[in-house]
Amino acid sequence: MLETLLEPFAYDFFVKAVVVATLAGALCGLVGVYVILRGMSYIxxxxxxxxxxxxxxxxxxxVSYVLGAGxxxxxxxxxxxxxxRSHRIGADAAIGVITTASFALGVAxxxxxxNRGPSFDAxxxxxxxxxxxxxxxxxxxVSVLTVGVVATRYRALLFATFDPEVxxxxxxxxxxxxALLMLVLSLAILSTLSVIGVTLVAATLVIPAVVARMLTHRFATMLWLSTAIGAVCGLVGMNLSYHLDVPxxxxxxxxxxxxxxxxxTLTGVGRLGRTQTRSGTPAVL
Amino acid sequence: MSPSEARVTHPEVAPVHVLAPATELVRAERAGVSYGDTPVLAGVDLTLRAGDFVGVVGPSGAGKTTLLRLLLGTQRPTTGTVRRAPGVRVGYVPQLETVSWNFPVTVGECVLMARSGRLLPWPSRAERADVAAVLERLGIGHLVDRHIRELSGGQQQRMFLARALLREPQMLLLDEPTSGIDVATRHDMLHLLGHLHDDGMTIVLTTHDLNGVAAHVPDLVALHGTVVRRGAPLDVMTPEVLEQTFGAPMDVLQHLGMPVVLDRHAPGRPHGA
Incomplete structure (x- = not known):
């Protein structure tokens, strides 16, 4: 049993993959806290x-995809x-038009x-x-930059998320x-794309933060808890990926x-209400 | 800009949060605000000076919050001008209704937001002491680790007041600080603001509680899309001004030298109580 679990660690590529997945999960968990509290899951x-x-x-x-896609x-x-910001079109509609058009262009x-084949699926x-x-x-x-931004702008980010007007x-x-948060979010998505994939990045942003929210009502605790949950998901998920041969x-x-x-199940459904955002809509996708 | 205003731009010269009395802080001239085609405020002339303690009264939709936003500078006038003295430290207490109560913050975390300049996530020892002191002063020191939702309406108002006070503001603006709380707490809150005013703070608040402000606030503004009247409670709380402002007939009695407003359709029942 243990041998089977440890077997893939003999391969360099897998060790790299586990490190990257853990870090990617942690990064998305950290940024995801701001994403769900601002009701930006859809963004x-x-x-x-x-x-x-x-x-x-x-x-x-x-050209380098990091540069191009970035x-x-x-x-x-x-x-x-x-x-x-032009009030005639709502933010959600704007996101819908711009991002799906961009996605369609990519597929076309x-x-x-x-250049289809593995890289496309990947x-x-x-x-x-x-x-x-x-x-x-x-x-x-990107992880170093993100931690730096969150640490040095901690209260400004918290205040601007909680009540931008005040x-x-x-x-x-x-x-x-x-703008700084949007930059960090774009970079986080970009840098985790190769491990997690376009269609699933949003979930890695949202899930750890929602789980953390159900476990605490303290912002500081939610921040590190979500990061830790993201890391665990990355670590466990990458191992499962190898053994089950699933992306x-x-x-x-x-x-x-x-x-x-x-x-x-453990905390009760009532706690789910906590993840509601400023606009009153649930943050869960 | 007058010579006395120049002091405002150099707060290090002036005492911590006391500005020279009568220094002009905000001057609105023919200021109007429209959201799309809907006018909310029009032709507002209002001057706010250091040391003022102003209560803004008016019906729902009269533009009270918009007026506060004009004074704060978060709302630009669509017509006319609003000039604000630069460098004035402002504390703002929002309406409880606008707060996202599901947000995961404790009372301590919420109050600390006021010190947003620090480059480390955790509070310094001095900051922790400051938070404890301001919460203690407002009588909610024991609630520092509670989630914001677990507080009563009055405690929530005090928490946001604590956050505003932690900035050592020269001007304090409060949107409906007396709503959602019971009568005794309402009077405590107005007393508290009176003490802050005595210490030299400039205060503007909006309220529905006519008799509360008439008893505690020396300077009232009756608002209904524009300034109907500004002056002492006895000048503003008149049947004519109130009918013009609220669109309903009201009677005004005097009790111990203070005006008491009665809704004419419900004799004996003080308005807003």
């Missing part, structure tokens, strides 16, 4: 699809922001110019095999803080979903 979902367009375009042109993703985030590009659902050293270093750099008159630069994004998300059901 996470949309942004990952938008980034797929950039991913496809950069693979067709032959610029594309941040541009999408800014476009969403801009379109949603890859269909016309080829981009959608995540892959153990597709992890390069660039992926690892990108993820490490934060604004209390000396917090809300617009700048929000890693799938097993990471299913691990989280399993944990969610267990915690929900």
């Amino acid at each position: 996470g979902h949309g942004l990952s699809h938008a980034i797929f367009g950039g991913f496809a375009a950069s693979s067709v042109i032959g 610029i594309w993703g941040f541009a999408s985030a800014l476009a969403i922001n801009r379109v949603s 590009l890859l269909t016309v110019f080829g 981009a959608l659902f995540g892959s153990i095999l597709g992890i390069s050293s660039t992926d690892v270093w990108t993820l490490v750099a 934060a604004d008159v209390s000396g917090v630069r809300v617009a700048r803080t929000d 890693s994004g799938t097993t990471i998300v299913l691990t989280g979903a399993g944990l969610f059901v267990v915690v929900l």
